[in-house]
Amino acid sequence: MSLRRKLLLVALCTLALPIAGWFDVRQMESLLRDGQAQALVASAQVVARSLVVTRALPPAEGPGWYVQEAPTPITVDGYGDDWAPLTPWSQPFARRGQLLLAEDADGFYLHAQVADTHRTRADAEDANALLADHLILALGNAAGQRRYLLASAAPGPLQALPLDPPVPGLPDQLGARWQEDGSGYQVELRLPPQPALSRLGIGAYDAGSGGDRLVVESRPLHRYSPALSGELAQLVPAGVQARVLxxxxxLLARSGRLHGSSAAERDPGWFASLVYRSLLATRLDDANLWAQDVPRLDTREVEHARAGHAVSRWRHGEERGSVILAAAVPIERAGQVEGVLLLEQASRTVPLLANRALFGVLLTSFGVLLLAGGILLAFATRLSLRLARLRNAVERAQRNDGRLDGQLNPDRFPMIDAPDEIGDLARSFEKLFVAVGSYTDYLRTLASKLSHELNTPLAIVKSSLDNLEHALQQHAALPEPAKPYLERARDGVARLGALVRAMSESSRMERSIEAAEPEDVDLRDVVRGCADGYRPLIGTRRLDCRLPEAPLPLHGAPELIAQALDKLLDNALSFTPEHGWLRLSLRALDGGAEIELANQGPPLPAAMQGRLFDSLVSLRDKTTPGEAPHLGLGLYVVRLVAERHGGSVIARNLDDGSGVAFTLTLRGMPRHRLGG
Known part of the structure; x- marks a missing residue:
């Protein structure tokens, strides 16, 4: 990974800023909601205590029957069509009965439905009416209670039979309608407006099941109270919907309505609403669209308040971008829960503040991120360019063999005046190249120095051996045991002399290769001429020469190329068996040429493939005493010629294992410009 990418990755770490800001905004939004919830719960508790102190809420007398407001006029016909809007809130009685109570300006209505598939029928006036299926209805007021028997042998109108003495304010005659089907029967009746009616009891007797024929469930009547609603409106803060349950x-009383945003509250838009609901408001319940105009509530906050706990709950609003806070507290008197006060407040303030804070944090964070990323990218680019200059200078300053090529002046090494760490690195490289250059020059001249220094000691040893042999022969014949030792000493001196001459020759070859003058030549002619000259020298071996059809020009020294091919051929002949084959081929490359000499023979050892072209390295068999040693300079000369032509030389084993191939790559020597 490049330096710029690494620093860009470091810059991406600043993404932690918007993430931390997001957590802070969420915490702020949570604190805002908690504070608003605590304030609304406190307001609800104050209102609940006020209702208890002012006795605006009548004392609870246990479970009661709820009288709903009739949404439409009700026709007393025994059928439940007119009661359809109120049916979801029917109240169970007996074992299989459902009761609906409603009132309007025209009267008080009752609709009872009993599930009974096995019927025993009788009219209310019959003597055995109590033995048949029937209803017992009990009406009560401040003066007392009176029961009525409702039974019919057939569908249609019926007249209820009073079972108790008359009670002031309660009717003597009670008409009703009876209807039935295969699932049971229904009873519907209407009373004149009864503001004094405070209790109602009802019971259903099933002749098939038995039981008490006159039992009733008598409960107080609960209804919506306009007076309590007016009292509640004076206690509840503005903009809050209150319900007493x-x-x-x-529902016993209601004040206010949940409404949309005021003129001071701006519509946040769909995107801001989506951001708020997805990233911030993670603890909101779904909107309760069904719970706005219903006579009974059984939401979770109401259930907690009925158990005596004050709770608050946030949910999504009905309008886009709004939230609703609901606070429910118990209305207690003497430690007993007599009702529930539910306050609800719709607001867009919290989402707007949270979104505004979040967008501000995100914009600031991303601005800082872009600025930091740009600064780091510019810094990384400048740093990369400086390092690239240093790298290019180092690559130009040295060759593959470690020698300095003179293209870089050590006194003008780049960025040595920089005061930072890169300047320190440049100065260290400068010192290193000065030391390497000095050591390389020492090694280049070492051979000539050694050869010069060794010539005199070798001459002294050789003349001493000759004088010793001559002195011994003057006195007597040379003893036979001494002859082998004398011959070995002379052979060693000869070998040392050959080594000294080879070292001198190596220095001269390097200087001659460096001093060679280039010219434009056609490599086909050079390779063809070498191949024609090699065939008489290879004996019984076979040489195959492969040349391209088109001319292959190159700016180089043809005598050096021929010398390199001579060295390669000499090396190949040492390993090619009699009647073996050699293959010399020339191919064009992009910007140069490639000459390959392959020969049949043993493969190269893997450990020696990278060292073949070093000086004084050879794979040929050791010479016997008296023979001139092989010094391993041939392939070293090939490498020098390749490097002088801007190329390289490699050795490899053939894929089929039949021999070895040496590939000489030439790019051409640089052209000299004439000074003006």
């Missing part, structure tokens, strides 16, 4: 959850 009975312990069973029936």
């Amino acid at each position: 009975s312990p069973a959850g029936w």
